[in-house]
Amino acid sequence: MRDYQELLVWQRAHALTLRVYEFTRTFPGEEHFGITSQVRRAVSSVAANIAEGCGRSGDTELARFLSIALGSLAETTYFLLLARDLDYLPHDDHDTLNREATEVRRMLIAFHRRLRPLESGEL
Secondary structure: OOOHHHOHHHHHHHHHHHHHHHHHOOOOHHHOOOHHHHHHHHHHHHHHHHHHHHOOOOHHHHHHHHHHHHHHHHHHHHHHHHHHHOOOOOHHHHHHHHHHHHHHHHHHHHHHHHHOOOOOOOO
């Protein structure tokens, strides 16, 4: 079992979550149960899956939760793109969040690879 709060990848994912929450405060009210809810759920799932994986026994389970976190991160980046294209998120803010998400993705992939060697077709 690992202390997820000590992991730099978790810290970055958590920081990204806070930033997404900050930026989505300005989204239109009619999107509260739409894109705002969806992007917040997706981004918070990234750090939550890292935490849950750290609470499990063994690297195999942690690797599985890191894969789930990667899926949630992909979902997050899509919703950020959609928000940008709907003019809810300025291009500069989208670019900033997308760079942060790309860094978290890179870190998740590197962590996953350290846990279990790549097999054909994985990441």
